[in-house]
Amino acid sequence: MNELKVCNKVEGAYQIIGKKWMCLIIHALMEEPKRFSEINTFIPELSKRMLTERMKELEECGIVLRNVITDRPVRTEYSLTRKGHDLGLALQTVETWAEKWM
Template sequence: MTAVRRPGAYHCGIDAAMDVIGGKWKVLVLWALNERAWRFGELRRQLPGVTEKVLAAQLRELEEDGIVHREAYDEVPPRVEYSLTPRGRALNEALAPLGAWGRRHVLGRAEAAG
């Protein structure tokens, strides 16, 4: 279930975590999936600017790392939904303080300047 892409190459826990969430879109996918499960097209609309190819690749990697669950329903037309696994919810909880820091120290500074 969990794929370690760089076995033995990590120097600390932050290095390992950054390997899982690295890239422009993964944390935004996690943020969107924190609200509810999404179908691919819905998720893509939630992330303006992401291409289908990149979103599909990012979701695949998050699924391989055990962060995202892909549920394919046996329906016509086919329906696939993406949601967070317990590991993904735990990762979002771990990222919450980082988001608070960004709101306070980056976004807050921009609001004060504006």
């Protein structure tokens, strides 16, 4: 039964990071919080509609935090939660592998 729980958790993680653009969005946020337009510039092939959808999904999963800054002009920044940062660290291992083998 314990192996099934672990398997389900791993499968859940792959369902999140397996969606197109998720890993690149997390990568974009690893260094510092970014505004929507900055993420879109970082990944130019990603449409604004798809970025909006992915950001909502990441927020619902507790990976990304959306912060509205009420200064003038009002702006929204996105940052990784602790959970998201830990995922980003795990994905850096994949990036290292990709640089070596792809």
